[in-house]
Amino acid sequence: MTANSPPTTQDTxxxxxxxxxxxxxxxxxxxxxxxxxxxxxxxxxISPRRKAGLQIIALSLSIAILIIAATVFPFLTISAxxxxxxxxxLQAALVFTDGILVFLSLATAALIIFIPLLRVxxxxxxxxxxxxxxxxxxxATRAFRLSEALRPWSMAEIFAIGCAVxxxxxxxxxxxxxxxxxxxxxxxxxxxxxxxxxxxxxxxxNALDKTQI
Amino acid sequence: xxxxxxxxxxxDIKSARSLGMVTCRRCxxxxxxxxxxxxxxxxxxxxxxxxxxxxxxxLWFVGLxxxxxxxxxxxxxxxxxxxxxxxxxxxxxxxxxxxxxxxxAAIILFASVLIPVTKFLAVAFLAISVARPSRVxxxxxxxxxxxxxxxxxxxxxxxxxxxxxxxLVQLNTLATISPxxxxxxxxxxxxxxxxxxxxxxxxxxxxxxxxxxxTRNVTSNTGTDPIKATHTP
Numbered sequence: 001m002t003a004n005s006p007p008t009t010q011d012t013x014x015x016x017x018x019x020x021x022x023x024x025x026x027x028x029x030x031x032x033x034x035x036x037x038x039x040x041x042x043x044x045x046i047s048p049r050r051k052a053g054l055q056i057i058a059l060s061l062s063i064a065i066l067i068i069a070a071t072v073f074p075f076l077t078i079s080a081x082x083x084x085x086x087x088x089x090l091q092a093a094l095v096f097t098d099g100i101l102v103f104l105s106l107a108t109a110a111l112i113i114f115i116p117l118l119r120v121x122x123x124x125x126x127x128x129x130x131x132x133x134x135x136x137x138x139x140a141t142r143a144f145r146l147s148e149a150l151r152p153w154s155m156a157e158i159f160a161i162g163c164a165v166x167x168x169x170x171x172x173x174x175x176x177x178x179x180x181x182x183x184x185x186x187x188x189x190x191x192x193x194x195x196x197x198x199x200x201x202x203x204x205x206n207a208l209d210k211t212q213i
Numbered sequence: 214x215x216x217x218x219x220x221x222x223x224x225d226i227k228s229a230r231s232l233g234m235v236t237c238r239r240c241x242x243x244x245x246x247x248x249x250x251x252x253x254x255x256x257x258x259x260x261x262x263x264x265x266x267x268x269x270x271x272l273w274f275v276g277l278x279x280x281x282x283x284x285x286x287x288x289x290x291x292x293x294x295x296x297x298x299x300x301x302x303x304x305x306x307x308x309x310x311x312x313x314x315x316x317x318a319a320i321i322l323f324a325s326v327l328i329p330v331t332k333f334l335a336v337a338f339l340a341i342s343v344a345r346p347s348r349v350x351x352x353x354x355x356x357x358x359x360x361x362x363x364x365x366x367x368x369x370x371x372x373x374x375x376x377x378x379x380x381l382v383q384l385n386t387l388a389t390i391s392p393x394x395x396x397x398x399x400x401x402x403x404x405x406x407x408x409x410x411x412x413x414x415x416x417x418x419x420x421x422x423x424x425x426x427x428t429r430n431v432t433s434n435t436g437t438d439p440i441k442a443t444h445t446p
Contacts, residue, residue, distance in 0.1 A: 015243040017236025020355065021419040022228040024236070024243060040226045040419065041355045045241060078381045080388070087380045095380040096392050104397050107404075108376055111369065141254050145239060152362070152407060155369055162373030168317050169309070170378060173388060205240035209253045 016202070018043050046202045053131035059195040060120040060127070066188040067117045067156075073181035076163075080174030089113065089159075089181060111155040116192060119154055122147040123199070130207050141208055148201065160189045228419065235260045265414035269340045272412060276405035277333060279398045287393035289375060294387060301395060302326065302371070325371045325399070328364060332406055335361045336413065343417040354418045361410050368403045372396055 016027045018038040025045075030036045032050040037043065049055075070089055077086035093109040096102065126144045129137050137143070163182075170176055229236040233246045239256035251258050287299035300308060302325045310318040335357055341347075342354060375392050382390040 012234060012243045012245065015234070016241050017229045017234070017243045019236060019238040019241050020415050021351075022230060022236055022416040023226045023419075024229045024232055024234065041352070076377070076381055078384070080384055083384045083387055085381060085383050092376045092380040095376050096396065098391065101392060101394070101397050104372070104392075104400055107400060108372065112373070145254055145256060148239060152366055152411070155366060155373075158367055158369050159373045161367075162370045163377055165317065165320055165370065166374045166377035166381070169314070169374070170381065172312075172314075173382065174384070176381075202241060205242070205254055209242075 016045060018045060047200045048203050049198060049200065052198050052200060052203070053127055056195055056198050057124060057127055057131060059191050059198070060124045063120045063188060063191050063195065064117065064124070066184050066191070067113060067120070070181040070184040070188055071113055073184070074179035075181040075185070076167075077177040077179055078170065078174045079177070086179060088179075089185065111153060112159040113156075115150050116154045116156045119147050119150055120195075123195075126204065126208070130204070136208050144204060144208065151196075154192070156185075156192055157189045160185060228416070230260050230416075230420075261416060261420070262412075262414040265412055265417065266340055266344060268412035269336065269409050272405050272409035273333065273336055273340070276402050276409055279402035279405060280329060280333075283395045283399035283402050286395040286398065288371075288395040288399070289378070290391045290393055292389045292391075299393065302399070321371065321374075324368060328368050329402065329406065332361055332365055332368070332410075336406065336409055339413060339418070343421065346421065351418045351421070355415060358410075358413065358415050358418070365403070365407045365410055368406075369400070372400050372403075 014027050015024055017024050018041060020043040021038060021041040023038055023040045025036075025039075028036070030046055030048060032048055034048075035044055036046040038045055072088055072090065074086045075089045075092065077084060079085075090109065090113065093112055094105045096104040096108065122143045125137055126140045126147070129135060129140070163185075167176055229243055230246070234243050235246050235248060235258050236243050237251035237254060237256050237258050240251060240254040242251055242253045244251065244258065246260060248258060250256070284302055286301070288302050289300050289305060291298045291300070302321070306318045306321045306325075309321070339354060339358055339361070342349060347354070375396050379390045379392045382388055
């Protein structure tokens with residue numbers, strides 16, 4: 001990347017900037033388990049962990065399997081006065097069928113099922129070659145950028161809290177039983193949060209950068 | 214993680230812009246100021262997003278406009294053996310409170326009224342505060358921005374509650390719940406306020422402070438060496 005060398009003689013590859021407040025630091029890679037935070041605004045810049053790649057791959061695989069299973073198995077079952085009704089997560093997401101509300105169905109399904117699923121698949125695509133010391137997969141940087149851009153739109157954990165609220169509202173009205181998908185979804189949310197905590201974005205970008213040259 | 218020692222160091226921190234460089238907001242790689250696309254991650258980079266505030270306000274207004282019908286149209290239609298009932302967001306919470314479910318009423322009012330309204334106010338405050346001098350410290354505004362970005366997504370909870378209830382409570386004549394038009398407007402309002410917060414360039418918060426300290430430390434400002442990031446075990 002010599003074409004991008006700055007007007008000063010300084011090599012910018014030895015620098016790191018804070019994405020939140022634009023402060024610049026000389027890069028001083030922390031050891032495993034340590035964290036480098038921005039001194040000015042406190043944003044976490046680098047937080048490498050030993051074996052994080054393998055752990056994230058394992059978590060991502062479990063998340064992908066759990067999402068698919070949790071989507072199709074019965075999620076909750078309601079019964080009152082001899083009548084029962086059981087739904088899956090996909091059915092819950094696609095409940096908005098009244099005219100223009102159809103768009104809301106698509107959005108809900110994307111937010112709680114498809115975006116989380118796409119994000120784990122993208123992270124598997126990016127991380128597996130890196131962890132196994134192979135050259136990055138084709139379009140890996142684009143894949144990881146997409147995965148990062150989708151991060152705020154992955155709302156599985158919010159759906160889980162929504163369940164809790166809905167359950168309390170319904171229990172006066174009828175009996176509610178938890179299906180297998182309910183427990184899968186609970187585990188899923190914990191794994192998604194854990195995976196997100198483990199992932200050090202800077203380390204992934206750095207690894208992608210090094211292997212490309 | 215331990216907090217950073219900030220005292221006395223603020224004036225030493227240089228922004229990429231003041232060093233003639235630009236930071237990629239996606240992967241935090243630093244480049245020369247005129248680099249259009251990050252050579253590491255391919256993200257489009259701009260030293261400062263000039264259109265940031267315009268987009269913040271435009272999306273903010275759309276979000277606000279969607280929030281009005283979200284409160285006027287019914288959110289839930291409940292049909293039981295004896296009666297048919299349509300309730301708005303606030304109406305539904307008031308009903309719950311009348312039935313004695315104070316906790317749930319509070320959660321719903323918190324997620325669907327307090328959070329969205331606070332979010333509108335907070336984004337407006339941040340956008341105004343970078344356009345004119347503000348007495349609130351950049352730290353507090355940065356924290357406010359991070360809270361807004363984090364909590365904005367959680368307003369979606371109401372939509373998910375409606376989805377679960379409406380899909381589950383389908384007991385033919387006994388009781389049926391179906392979603393109302395307000396759910397669409399509410400979701401749109403949440404999405405547009407999230408986009409509005411994302412359009413905000415938080416680096417603008419720190420530029421004003423940098424300008425202030427630059428005039429203050431104009432004599433001591435000699436070196437251009439960036440300082441080292443501190444590590445905490």
